[in-house]
Amino acid sequence: MAGWRCAGYIYIGAGIRGGGALAGGFQFDGAAGAVAAPGTPWRVGVNVPWTVSWTAEQKFDIKLSDDFPGLVDLVQAQNPGDGLPRFAAMHITRHRLGIAYHFCHVCGRRTLARDRFIFPVQSGGFVTMPDESQRYAGNVPPVHLACAKRAARLCPHLRHTAGAAVPYPSEDSRLMQRTDIMPGMEQLAKTLPRGLKIVFSCYRLYGPRFTRQVERLRAALPPP
Numbered sequence: 542m543a544g545w546r547c548a549g550y551i552y553i554g555a556g557i558r559g560g561g562a563l564a565g566g567f568q569f570d571g572a573a574g575a576v577a578a579p580g581t582p583w584r585v586g587v588n589v590p591w592t593v594s595w596t597a598e599q600k601f602d603i604k605l606s607d608d609f610p611g612l613v614d615l616v617q618a619q620n621p622g623d624g625l626p627r628f629a630a631m632h633i634t635r636h637r638l639g640i641a642y643h644f645c646h647v648c649g650r651r652t653l654a655r656d657r658f659i660f661p662v663q664s665g666g667f668v669t670m671p672d673e674s675q676r677y678a679g680n681v682p683p684v685h686l687a688c689a690k691r692a693a694r695l696c697p698h699l700r701h702t703a704g705a706a707v708p709y710p711s712e713d714s715r716l717m718q719r720t721d722i723m724p725g726m727e728q729l730a731k732t733l734p735r736g737l738k739i740v741f742s743c744y745r746l747y748g749p750r751f752t753r754q755v756e757r758l759r760a761a762l763p764p765p
């Protein structure tokens with residue numbers, strides 16, 4: 542099997558304020574991400590996560606948002622498997638669907654509450670709320686347990702951080718949008734209509750109980 546590559550397992554960054562403005566983070570398509578070597582038999586859900594974008598998907602449009610009333614979503618052409626995977630770049634539309642509707646980051650099928658996991662040690666970050674409390678913010682869609690195990694076995698990043706998937710919290714989470722231009726998307730943003738609030742990305746803001754669990758898990762990690 543060809544080597545597994547990860548997408549999105551990058552920290553958002555700490556010290557972020559306001560609950561709606563995460564700094565830094567992973568790249569999205571529209572960015573100058575690395576392109577995989579030609580001739581490799583990549584397959585979605587097998588050695589390429591579903592949320593990774595492909596070279597044949599470099600077309601973008603906007604439409605009224607279903608998830609964020611009054612705003613406009615950036616949408617990306619959907620042709621997974623066509624061309625080559627761009628591991629450094631999440632697919633804008635699939636990522637949003639995964640975060641909003643709990644589609645599996647690895648295989649793309651919907652996760653049910655009884656089989657829904659995330660990797661909160663390896664992805665996401667903390668947001669400072671207006672009352673100065675911290676909340677964990679997750680920017681990678683959930684995974685099925687079987688998909689989490691496959692990812693943990695094959696993904697070098699997950700293997701090295703020794704992090705197991707954590708059951709998705711029963712505590713409520715909030716779907717949040719980002720209308721700021723993400724790093725690497727500056728050129729794409731110039732081609733979009735001015736004066737519109739365009740949703741470039743989204744994430745989930747988790748509750749205080751799960752936030753404490755993530756803090757404990759991260760504190761228990763061995764030093765790098």
Ligand SMILES: [Zn+2]
Nearest residue numbers: 645648685688
């Ligand atoms: Zn899955």
